[in-house]
Amino acid sequence: MTMTRLIRSELRKLTTTKMPWAFLAVLAVLAGINAIAVIAGTDMDGSKAFIATEADQQSLMAFAANALAIAGLFGAIGVAREYGHHTVVPTFLASPRRYRAVLAQLGAIAVSGGVLGLVGAGLTAAAVAFSLPTTDYGFLVSAGNVTQVLAASAFAGAAGAVLGAGIGSLVRNVGGAVTGAVLALFIAPPLVVQLASDTASWMPSILANVVSGVGNEVSQPAAVAAIAAWAVVPAAIGLIAVQRRDVV
Amino acid sequence: MIPPEVQHPLVIEHLTKRYGDHTVVDDLSFTVEPGRVTGFLGPNGSGKSTTMKMMLDLATADRGRATIGGQRYRELEDPARTVGAMIESDAFHPGRSGRNHLRILADATGIPHRRVDEILEEVGLTDAARRHAGAYSLGMRQRLGLATALLGGPPVLILDEPGNGLDPEGIRTLRDRLRAQASGGGTVFVSSHLLAEVEQLTDDVIVINDGRLVTQGSLAELQRAASLVRTTDPGRLAVVLEQAGAATEAHGPDSLIVRGMPIDEIGERAFTTGIALHELSPQAGSLEELFLNWTTTPSVDQEAIQR
Numbered sequence: 124m125t126m127t128r129l130i131r132s133e134l135r136k137l138t139t140t141k142m143p144w145a146f147l148a149v150l151a152v153l154a155g156i157n158a159i160a161v162i163a164g165t166d167m168d169g170s171k172a173f174i175a176t177e178a179d180q181q182s183l184m185a186f187a188a189n190a191l192a193i194a195g196l197f198g199a200i201g202v203a204r205e206y207g208h209h210t211v212v213p214t215f216l217a218s219p220r221r222y223r224a225v226l227a228q229l230g231a232i233a234v235s236g237g238v239l240g241l242v243g244a245g246l247t248a249a250a251v252a253f254s255l256p257t258t259d260y261g262f263l264v265s266a267g268n269v270t271q272v273l274a275a276s277a278f279a280g281a282a283g284a285v286l287g288a289g290i291g292s293l294v295r296n297v298g299g300a301v302t303g304a305v306l307a308l309f310i311a312p313p314l315v316v317q318l319a320s321d322t323a324s325w326m327p328s329i330l331a332n333v334v335s336g337v338g339n340e341v342s343q344p345a346a347v348a349a350i351a352a353w354a355v356v357p358a359a360i361g362l363i364a365v366q367r368r369d370v371v
Numbered sequence: 372m373i374p375p376e377v378q379h380p381l382v383i384e385h386l387t388k389r390y391g392d393h394t395v396v397d398d399l400s401f402t403v404e405p406g407r408v409t410g411f412l413g414p415n416g417s418g419k420s421t422t423m424k425m426m427l428d429l430a431t432a433d434r435g436r437a438t439i440g441g442q443r444y445r446e447l448e449d450p451a452r453t454v455g456a457m458i459e460s461d462a463f464h465p466g467r468s469g470r471n472h473l474r475i476l477a478d479a480t481g482i483p484h485r486r487v488d489e490i491l492e493e494v495g496l497t498d499a500a501r502r503h504a505g506a507y508s509l510g511m512r513q514r515l516g517l518a519t520a521l522l523g524g525p526p527v528l529i530l531d532e533p534g535n536g537l538d539p540e541g542i543r544t545l546r547d548r549l550r551a552q553a554s555g556g557g558t559v560f561v562s563s564h565l566l567a568e569v570e571q572l573t574d575d576v577i578v579i580n581d582g583r584l585v586t587q588g589s590l591a592e593l594q595r596a597a598s599l600v601r602t603t604d605p606g607r608l609a610v611v612l613e614q615a616g617a618a619t620e621a622h623g624p625d626s627l628i629v630r631g632m633p634i635d636e637i638g639e640r641a642f643t644t645g646i647a648l649h650e651l652s653p654q655a656g657s658l659e660e661l662f663l664n665w666t667t668t669p670s671v672d673q674e675a676i677q678r
Contacts, residue, residue: 132479139471140464209462210472212429213519216456217479219428219445369430371459 129218129227130234136210137201137235146197146239153189154246161254174255177263178337184264186247187275187331190240191283191350195304197239198232198287202361203300206292215370225292225362232288233281240280244273268336275335278347282354283308283327289357292365307357325349373556378405379440379453379527381426381560386435388421388582395421397582398435403560403575405526408553410573410590411562414666418582419562420458423531427456439527451480454527455520460513460535465505469496469515472504473522482523494518495544509536517545527558534568546572566658580666593661598634600641601626601650608646615640620664628654630664 137143161183166172173179205211205228218224248269252262264272290303312326323329324340330353332338333346341349381403388396396418403409413419424430426437428444439447439454447453463472473487491500494514499507504515513536520528528549534542549572553559563569569576569590576593578585586593602608605627609619617632629637634653641648 128481129479132475135471135475135478136464136467139468139475140466204464208464209459210464212459212462213476214479215429216427216454216458217451217476219447219450369424371424371429 125218125223126227126230129224130230132214132217133228133231134234136205137231142197142200142204143235143239146193147242149193150239150243150246153243154250157183157247158250158254161251162257171258171260174251174258174260177265177268180251180255180260180262180264181268181272181335182337184244184248184251184269184272185275185332185335185337186240186244186272187279187335188328190236190243190276190280191286191327191331192308193243194236194239194280194283195287195290195308196301197236198284198289199291199294199300199304200287200297201232201235201284202228202288202291203295203297206295207297209371212371221365222362225365229285229288229358229362232284236284236287237277237281239284240276240278241273243280244276248272271336275331278334279331279350282350285354285358289354289359289361292361293357327353373405373526375405375556377440377526378556379558380404381527381529381558382438382441383422383426384435384437386422386425386437387433388418388425388430389433395582396425396432399579399582399584400435401577401584401587403558403577405558406553406556407574408549408559408561408572409575409577410569411560411577411579412564412566412569412662413562413579413585415564417579417666419579420531421582422579423456423458423529423560423562426529427454427458429458449480449523451476451482451523451525453523453525454529455523455525456528457516457520457530457533460516460532462519463504463512463515466503468501469504469507469511469518470500472515473518476519476522480523486522486524490518490522493521495541510538510541513537514541517548521548526552526556528552528560530559530561532563532565533561534563534565534572542568542571566662570658578662578665585665590658594658597628597630597654597661598632598637599626599650599652599654600629600637600648602641603647603649607644608641611640611644611646612637618664625649 161174214224215221255262287304290307291300294300294303308327316323316326329338329340330346330350333341333343383399383401386396386399399422411419421430425432444450470487474484477484477487491497494517496514496518499511517533520530533545537545549559561572573590576590577587602625605625609627612619612629612632618630619627622628634651638651
């Protein structure tokens with residue numbers, strides 16, 4: 124009962140500012156870019172081979188890696204601004220057992236990230252589907268594969284948001300949290316791969332493609348578990364830090 | 372009226388907080404009684420806010436403990452309905468409306484949303500309820516902070532500088548609200564650096580400086596806790612009284628202001644040491660005068676003050 128109330132409260136926090144609309148606008152822009160790519164884009168030889176097969180189209184629609192990154196920023200900002208604006212103070216006064224409040228926050232962030240991922244994948248799939256008739260190719264992706272792309276994006280969005288939330292609760296200011304999320308998702312992975320090439324298959328964007336069905340570097344269950352680990356580790360560290368630190 | 376058996380005294384015992392080498396709160400002990408409005412006074416940086424944060428488990432004490440009705444804040448069954456707190460006056464998202472800010476807290480604590488509208492009405496924010504809190508004036512933000520504290524109808528109020536930015540009408544509303552809360556058996560603990568406001572608002576005061584207790588007690592008694600002594604030998608009398616634990620200050624060429632010692636004891640000590648007195652009378656001071664004395668002179672024997 125307490126957790127349900129806290130999650131409802133956290134969801135209201137996330138939906139009563141303009142932040143979700145800004146992220147939805149980004150998703151719409153990305154979908155538009157995909158539509159333009161389908162309508163106007165060509166391969167090096169001038170053909171449209173990049174949308175010629177089901178695998179090509181599914182690859183174009185695979186939104187999970189984007190969902191992970193975008194939701195990561197969403198989670199980082201969503202949590203860090205709580206500290207920046209001190210709204211975490213009434214939250215922890217209402218729920219002095221802080222782990223409950225943090226778990227509720229992570230739950231709400233995960234749901235929101237999942238929705239962002241799903242909406243992003245849906246918009247992208249719709250953009251591809253509605254722009255294909257302007258080409259010589261029809262929509263070739265099976266319903267099952269569309270479902271996989273949508274589910275993978277929702278999962279990656281939820282995981283990315285939790286990862287970002289963990290960074291946000293550690294860094295506690297929006298600028299720092301965004302920088303941390305960018306470092307974790309965009310800058311650190313290629314650097315790590317340069318140092319240890321065997322790790323390439325375990326980087327977030329590669330794992331997201333595996334879950335979306337457009338990569339096979341690792342097995343699907345392993346990819347799901349690894350993405351979950353990418354999310355849970357910073358979130359757990361953040362939870363421990365919040366428990367131990369003074370709030371203000 | 373809150374029955375005495377469920378009233379909530381605030382008990383602070385040996386509370387200590389250090390940040391690195393700096394001791395912000397140093398072995399602080401005091402009790403805030405229900406049924407009275409207690410002011411928490413101290414210069415900027417004296418440890419008032421840190422003490423309040425430790426009372427509310429927002430900061431962890433290095434030593435000692437703070438209890439509310441015998442329990443730590445985190446142990447309270449229903450904290451939002453037990454303690455209303457205002458610690459950060461700007462603890463809201465500027466892009467969120469005042470009403471939504473309160474609804475979020477109502478959701479978290481299971482308080483019905485109709486209570487949000489009631490409390491907005493009570494603090495005079497109904498017309499601004501749908502506006503973004505970032506567009507509120509300082510006084511309106513204070514009202515929103517007060518509404519946050521009052522939302523659960525708690526018997527205990529812990530308010531950090533609640534009068535900041537309030538206009539005279541707002542101050543009067545605050546005073547009436549706090550007075551009503553205390554007269555109903557509630558516990559009201561209010562920090563402030565506005566001495567005139569404290570004089571209007573509070574029954575008791577607790578004064579700290581550099582994280583240590585300087586004095587505590589009924590404001591009226593403390594204001595009477597000084598005596599004017601006119602004598603032929605103020606220098607020798609000052610030494611005698613200070614050796615006995617009083618604090619003295621020169622008041623003209625032949626007079627002393629003596630604090631921390633009952634007036635009859637001053638007379639007895641002067642008599643036994645053979646110092647003639649030409650006048651010995653109670654000296655009522657303004658709170659500002661007392662505050663400056665408490666926070667700028669070396670600490671006075673606390674037991675002597677309480678006598």
